[in-house]
Amino acid sequence: MSDPRAFLSFDFDHNASDKLLFAGQSKNSKTPFSVEDWSAKASMPQAQWEALVSAKINKCNMVIVLVGKTMASATGVAKEIAMAKDNNVPVFGVYVDGANTTSNLPTGLPRGRVISWSWDNIASAINQMMGEKKNK
Structure with a gap:
């Protein structure tokens, strides 16, 4: 079986470099997943963006939200989380850019599903997400 596919959700205006x-680091880690870089490459009408992103999320096994310090303003991230939930795609978050347990979270992402950025933590979360996906 191939590695599970992960859609990365992030604040384009503030966390593109973290993404x-x-x-890049995921390619060199021992974490059993592949990142699908399916970010929208150009500006487009909202309805078109939503249809495109929803279809891409539906082709993945999980969504990993890169949680930065400015998540309260990341409305696209909240929409991607909602799309994942609508498609029964598991979601978890990883703190980036100095964010931590006191940072704002995007709407729809529970604090208990956000972890610190270590590849051991991420591997564990992926294993948990894949177990949840099988049980749905």
Whole structure:
């Protein structure tokens, strides 16, 4: 079986560099997943963006939200979390950019589903998400 596919959700305006670091490091980690870089590459009408992103999320096994310090303003991230839930795709978050347990979270992401950025933590969360997906 191939590695599970992860859709990365992040605040495009504030955490694009964290997304590049995360995706790049994931290729060299022992974490059993592949990152699908399906971010919208150009500006488009809202309805078109929503249809495109929802279809991409539905092709993945999980959504990993990169939780930065400015999540309260990341409305696209909240929409991606809602799309994942609508498609029964498990979601968890990873703190980036100095964010921590006191940082704002995007709507729809419970604090208990956000972890610190270590590849052991991420591997454990992925194993848990894949177990949840099988049980649905």
